[in-house]
Amino acid sequence: MLGAIIGDVVGSRFEFNNHRSKEFDLFGKGCFATDDSIMTLAVAKAIMETQRAAAYMSENSGGAAAFRALLGENTVRCMQDIGRHYPNCGYGGRFHQWMFSDNPQPYQSFGNGAAMRVSPVGFAARDAEEALFLAEAVTAVTHNHPEGIKGAKAAAAAIYMARTGADRREIKEYIERNYYPLDFSINGIRDSYRFNETCQETVPQAIECFLESTSFEDAIRTAISLGGDSDTVGAITGAIAEAYYGVPDWMQTQALSYLDERMRAVYDAWQEMYGAPREIFCVLTKYIDKFAEMERSENSVRVHEGETPATRFSGSITVFEDEFYAFTKEYPAYHLTNYADILESHGIEWSERDVSAADVGKMDAQSVFALITGAVRAEHLCGGVLKTFFEDGAMLKWLQRLREIDAASHAQNV
Structure with a gap:
């Protein structure tokens, strides 16, 4: 959710x-x-509020239908209770009427407001099906046009997938199969893209801004550079990017300064209920879960029509390699040209056998990055080496150590 706020605040002066x-x-x-x-x-x-109430709802109280009805009622009430304090914050004409109506009803909108406010769904959902269920429930109170629901679901799905370990290629494939073609590049449309407040002409563009990004900050900059409805494109892009990369601490502090006491109270309550510690290395350590159960057998890899298990496996490794380079660019301390010297200080000579067998149990992050850097560099000299490090479990061991370092760092800061 913070990513959406950042994208909105940054984009506000460029709308x-x-x-x-x-x-x-x-x-x-x-x-x-x-x-x-x-x-x-x-x-x-x-x-x-709906989740708290649900904890007291009996199994015979109507189940999913009752939960959805309650969530819809709470969404209307909360939007009006909070929103009426900010009459000049940028509401569209029809939404402004809805906001101040004594009998607010959905009005068949397919405006991009459906997607710009849906990010909490992607962070609260326990599975993909629930993400879509919640997205429709909180959207249909105003934007009940099929394209409005579609835009909200697409954004929520992308956020949920980014949060739960999908890589950029998998997110792109899912969105294209289920929602929008993404057959364009931001550079290719930037000069011709114009202000547009529909989901159809905002959500796919915002998702593409994320897909072309290399970091959270780069995602926000890409979204703003596109033009159009800058605050909303930024909000949608920022929400997905937060789920994928996390948010740098300095940017979090700066963005929260734009929230008044009322808004900050909601944010703090959300963090207490749904917040998770930021993992610096999460963009890389998500590959632990992605590859941990992937055996060499062809039946162990999920594929889509026209794609073999081998190409699927190799494709995911290629995305990992790209994200490794992007991460080291974002964090220069881990851009190691002296990786061989670092390994030598641990008594490790560069060979596939010695590196795979390295004991990383007490290594710091920079030393682990030296191992990964060596493996990635070796891939350029001998194609297939990186795949071997994944298959023999060495890469997963290194990434697991980074996850342990993240966890230890969080424990020290609690």
Whole structure:
């Protein structure tokens, strides 16, 4: 959810004055939390209140149907209770009428407001099916047009997948199979893309901004550089990017300064209920779960029509390699040109056998990165080496050590 707030705040000053470049100050004069942030927080509050109530609902109280009805009622109430305090935050005309109506009813909208406020769903959902269920429930109270529901579901699905370990290629495939073609690039559409408030012309573009990114900050910069409805594109992109990369601490602190006491109280409650410790290495350690159960047998790899298990396996490793390089660019301390010297200090000579057998139990992060760097560099000299390190379990061992370092760091900060 924080990623959506950041994307909104950063994009707020560019909504009607587009900046089609990645070069700009992220936070500056004119930035503020628009309706995107406010309604995102309202949806978050509705989800929290519904989940608390659900804990007291009996199994015979109507099940999913009763839960959905309650969530819908709470969404309307929370959106109005919070939203009426900010009448000039940027509501569209029809939504403004809904906001201040004594009898608010859905109005067949397919505006991008459906997707800009849905991010709490992707973080609260316990499985993919629940993400889609919740997305429709919180959206249909206003945006009950099929395209509005579609946009919200697509955004929620992308966020849920990013949070639970899918890589960029898998997210792209899922969105293309179920929601929108992503047969364009941001560079290819930037000059012609114009302000548009529909889901159809905002959600796929925002998802593509994330797919082309190399870090959370790069995702936000890419979204703003596209132009159009900048705060909403930024909010949707930022939510997915947060789930995938996490948010840098300095950016979190800066963004939260734009929330007043009322909004901050909702955010803090959400963090207490759904917040998870930020893992610095999560963009890489998600591959532990992705490959841990992947055996050499062809039957162990899920594939899509026209794709073999071998190409699926190799394709995921290629994405890992790309993300490794992107991570070391984002965190220069791990961009190691002296990896061989670091390994030598641990008594490890570079050979496939010695590196695979290395005891990483007490290694620090930089030393583990030396092992991974060596493996990635070796891939360029002898194709297939990186695949071998995954298959023999060495890479998973190294990544597991990074996860342990993340966990230890969090424990020290609690």
